[in-house]
Amino acid sequence: MTFLKGFLPSSPRHVSKSVTVHAILLAYTVIALFPIIIVIINAFKTRKAIFKDPLGLPDSDSFTLAGFQEVLLRSDFGLYSWNSLVVTLIAVGLVLLLGAMAAWALTEYKFRGNFIITFLFAMGIMIPIRLGTVSILSLMVELNLANTLTALVLVYIAQGLPLAVYILSEFVRTIPKELTEAARCDAVSEYKIFFCIILPLLKPAMATVAVFTMIPIWNDLWFPLILAPGEDTRTITLGVQQFVGQYVTNWNSVLSALTLAIVPVLILYTIFSRQLIRGLTSGAVK
Amino acid sequence: MASVKLNNIKKRFGDVDVLHGIDLDIKDGEFVVLIGESGCGKSTLLRLLSGLEDITEGDLYIDEERVNGRSPAKRGIAMVFQSYALYPHMNVFKNMAFGLKIAGKDKAFVKNKVIEAAKKLKIDHLLERLPRELSGGQRQRVAIGRAIVRDPKVFLFDEPLSNLDASLRVQTRVELGKLHQELKATVIYVTHDQVEAMTLGDKIVVMNKGRVEQVGSPLHLYHHPKTQFVAGFIGSPKMNFLSAKITEVGTENTQIVLESGRVISVAVDTSGFEKGATVQLGLRPEHISLRCDTNTVEGKITLIEHLGEQSYLYVDIPQEGELVLKVDGDNQYHAGDNVTFGIKPNRLYLFAKDGDALPRITASS
Numbered sequence: 047m048t049f050l051k052g053f054l055p056s057s058p059r060h061v062s063k064s065v066t067v068h069a070i071l072l073a074y075t076v077i078a079l080f081p082i083i084i085v086i087i088n089a090f091k092t093r094k095a096i097f098k099d100p101l102g103l104p105d106s107d108s109f110t111l112a113g114f115q116e117v118l119l120r121s122d123f124g125l126y127s128w129n130s131l132v133v134t135l136i137a138v139g140l141v142l143l144l145g146a147m148a149a150w151a152l153t154e155y156k157f158r159g160n161f162i163i164t165f166l167f168a169m170g171i172m173i174p175i176r177l178g179t180v181s182i183l184s185l186m187v188e189l190n191l192a193n194t195l196t197a198l199v200l201v202y203i204a205q206g207l208p209l210a211v212y213i214l215s216e217f218v219r220t221i222p223k224e225l226t227e228a229a230r231c232d233a234v235s236e237y238k239i240f241f242c243i244i245l246p247l248l249k250p251a252m253a254t255v256a257v258f259t260m261i262p263i264w265n266d267l268w269f270p271l272i273l274a275p276g277e278d279t280r281t282i283t284l285g286v287q288q289f290v291g292q293y294v295t296n297w298n299s300v301l302s303a304l305t306l307a308i309v310p311v312l313i314l315y316t317i318f319s320r321q322l323i324r325g326l327t328s329g330a331v332k
Numbered sequence: 333m334a335s336v337k338l339n340n341i342k343k344r345f346g347d348v349d350v351l352h353g354i355d356l357d358i359k360d361g362e363f364v365v366l367i368g369e370s371g372c373g374k375s376t377l378l379r380l381l382s383g384l385e386d387i388t389e390g391d392l393y394i395d396e397e398r399v400n401g402r403s404p405a406k407r408g409i410a411m412v413f414q415s416y417a418l419y420p421h422m423n424v425f426k427n428m429a430f431g432l433k434i435a436g437k438d439k440a441f442v443k444n445k446v447i448e449a450a451k452k453l454k455i456d457h458l459l460e461r462l463p464r465e466l467s468g469g470q471r472q473r474v475a476i477g478r479a480i481v482r483d484p485k486v487f488l489f490d491e492p493l494s495n496l497d498a499s500l501r502v503q504t505r506v507e508l509g510k511l512h513q514e515l516k517a518t519v520i521y522v523t524h525d526q527v528e529a530m531t532l533g534d535k536i537v538v539m540n541k542g543r544v545e546q547v548g549s550p551l552h553l554y555h556h557p558k559t560q561f562v563a564g565f566i567g568s569p570k571m572n573f574l575s576a577k578i579t580e581v582g583t584e585n586t587q588i589v590l591e592s593g594r595v596i597s598v599a600v601d602t603s604g605f606e607k608g609a610t611v612q613l614g615l616r617p618e619h620i621s622l623r624c625d626t627n628t629v630e631g632k633i634t635l636i637e638h639l640g641e642q643s644y645l646y647v648d649i650p651q652e653g654e655l656v657l658k659v660d661g662d663n664q665y666h667a668g669d670n671v672t673f674g675i676k677p678n679r680l681y682l683f684a685k686d687g688d689a690l691p692r693i694t695a696s697s
């Protein structure tokens with residue numbers, strides 16, 4: 047009861063306002079979740095049932111795990127997941143580390159070129175990296191990195207870094223200057239100041255950035271298709287495509303693979319989001 | 333422990349001059365208080381001493397060594413910030429041990445050092461807590477403890493008590509004084525509170541707009557302010573000022589006339605001034621006498637503040653303005669009463685137009 051009270055508004059005017067807000071949020075949730083739920087429901091249905099009644103729940107007749115069997119047994123699903131996981135984690139990890147370092151350097155130190163570098167990062171936010179796909183591909187070929195996960199990691203770092211630097215810089219600015227000054231008086235080196243004081247304080251902000259960075263990387267089809275389409279380096283999103291044929295599409299398998307692909311990213315999101323909530327509300331309550 | 337010497341120190345931010353040449357000699361083990369209005373450059377001077385800010389011009393010596401351009405770490409100083417600046421994600425022990433650990437001291441040594449300092453500051457039961465779980469006063473102690481464990485040559489304090497409430501401020505002030513006696517360290521302490529300055533300082537440096545106005549012991553500044561600024565700054569309530577004109581010039585006894593035409597005799601050497609020169613008469617609230625019959629002045633009480641032991645009377649003197657008088661707490665005055673009081677000539681100060689004090693002819697120290 048006390049739990050509910052927090053949500054109950056006090057005056058009638060607030061009631062109507064709160065109802066409107068909740069209606070909008072609810073509608074948005076439904077719209078956002080609808081395709082995902084359809085994917086998951088249909089992953090457990092026979093091919094016939096999928097086409098006959100796409101919105102229906104699986105019953106004893108239509109229930110089947112054939113799609114999952116196909117995905118897990120007849121394709122390298124384990125390898126694809128592993129590739130996706132490796133690329134995403136390494137890229138996100140490096141974006142966070144390099145982003146935090148760049149954000150710290152650009153806000154704390156005055157040096158020549160500071161403005162230019164900040165400006166370049168801002169450009170990086172505005173210009174989509176896909177515009178440079180052709181040059182990136184030829185660059186990777188020249189570096190002998192075509193068909194490697196390294197190529198993907200490098201591209202994703204470039205893709206995620208500008209926004210990460212921008213967001214983390216804002217957070218770095220909120221760290222009181224006295225903290226670093228106290229550390230300098232304590233004879234702490236600049237590296238130690240960064241790793242022992244700044245980085246721990248940036249944790250919530252970094253969780254925020256991690257989520258922003260992780261989702262587009264995990265979901266990306268473009269760069270895996272262009273830079274690493276080889277059998278050994280396929281990511282999940284690319285791996286799923288083998289069930290999508292030009293003439294026949296194995297819907298059971300596609301939907302099952304997509305359902306499975308949601309799981310790891312959901313786990314990562316849960317881990318980060320506990321920090322994320324703290325990141326978004328820190329400062330509100332000191 | 334070390335001496336500190338400042339030689340014509342200047343600081344410029346862009347094209348704004350903040351410090352205009354500070355000379356200062358601080359002896360080993362001295363407790364020096366920098367005092368001045370907000371924005372006069374106290375913090376800036378402290379930051380120059382610590383090495384957090386570069387010195388634009390001049391020489392700084394710590395322990396006879398010129399330390400211009402040296403990093404804070406290599407100057408042997410420890411700074412305590414107004415905002416405490418405790419590392420929020422480390423508990424009290426780690427906060428105090430951090431500097432030593434970084435310096436590569438061994439574990440047992442660090443632990444001993446921290447516990448010793450914590451005992452001294454009575455925070456040894458708080459070592460496991462995070463800063464956000466401490467009260468303001470406790471945080472302040474931790475900040476001081478963090479400075480103590482490093483055995484610095486010079487302690488720098490920037491308004492360390494201004495975030496504490498009044499009673500805690502008094503208590504911590506007393507403890508700081510005791511701590512200084514115990515450590516015998518050189519301390520440079522910034523404040524804008526004149527009571528802190530008077531009670532803690534061996535030596536007070538009054539600053540005004542980026543310059544040193546006067547340096548001296550608390551009592552010397554109280555009795556012999558060099559300028560009207562210092563006179564107004566030291567002492568509470570503030571010294572009263574009235575404008576006046578010199579009517580009789582002399583080396584022994586001088587007569588001045590107030591705006592209302594009252595003639596007052598003051599024990600100030602006015603030789604070198606002309607008859608009719610405008611001056612400011614200075615009178616401390618505690619220096620009036622209700623029984624004295626020289627220089628009698630009368631006025632009407634507009635407000636009384638009772639502090640228990642003493643009372644402050646706000647007295648309106650016709651044609652002159654308002655004076656604040658300090659009288660005994662056991663008095664029978666009420667607002668609206670008339671009051672007559674006298675002032676001994678040797679209790680009065682005169683200041684020239686440019687603010688410089690005229691030499692007083694008194695034997696008081």
Ligand SMILES: Nc1ncnc2c1ncn2[C@@H]1O[C@H](COP(=O)(O)OP(=O)(O)O)[C@@H](O)[C@H]1O
Binds near residue numbers: 345369374377
């Ligand atoms: N980093 C800075 N850049 C420019 N001006 C500054 C800087 N730091 C301080 N000042 C100026 O120097 C003056 C003295 O400041 P400060 O030393 O903080 O005064 P105080 O501590 O006596 O109140 C102020 O006018 C302030 O605006």
Ligand SMILES: [Mg+2]
Binds near residue numbers: 374375376
């Ligand atoms: Mg200050």
